[in-house]
Amino acid sequence: MSPPTDSTDLSEFEPHSSREPVALRPYDSRVPEPMNNYNLPSDRKIIEDKLRLLREHFPTFANKSADDLEDLLRYEDLFQAHIDGLEQVQLTRTLEYELRVENESLAEINLTAEPELKKMRDKVAELQAVAGSLTTRLYELVQEHVDLQKPYSPQTLIQRMNDEANQLDIKSNEVLDNFRNHNGTIGLAECDDFIKQYKQLxxxxHSLDARHQLAAAAHRSGKLVGVPTMDR
Structure with missing residues (x-):
């Protein structure tokens, strides 16, 4: 369409001296391209698609006249006033204000609780020190208990039984050797004493040695548990 040739006064569309034109940013690719009455697509379907996108994404702009749209593009304060009046913008600012108020309220609560939290932290540190001291004392008592049990552990008792059995074996052999090496005459009473003593030894x-063998076998098989070691 060629520009009008009549002498119609178009001065009202020119920038006002008190308002400077604003350099607008490029349109987002997702936003319908700008249209004007001087460069319309030849395909009607393309025009209808652009109008549909305009009504869906920018309903407030779709209801404005061409003159109003030109004024919005020309004057920054008018464009900003229109943007500020959008429902989405007002909702966003309302949510932002509520969030800021809530954050300030939480900050005040945290600051109010700071002295009490410091007291609790100091108390916790004190209790941790006491707990550490008690834990150390507990380990000491457990170690003392283990040390007291060591003489009565299965290993110690089995070794003691073995030593006692060996001592009995040595003593009985000494009694036998003394009887054999006796130089004088041996009477009947002495023989009876030797037999009784040697037999008892x-x-x-044999009784102690048998118990030692049984206890050692049970300990090797795991049926006898020794004194546990203390793990730190």
Missing amino acids: RKSY
């Missing part, structure tokens, strides 16, 4: 030896 060997009986005690």
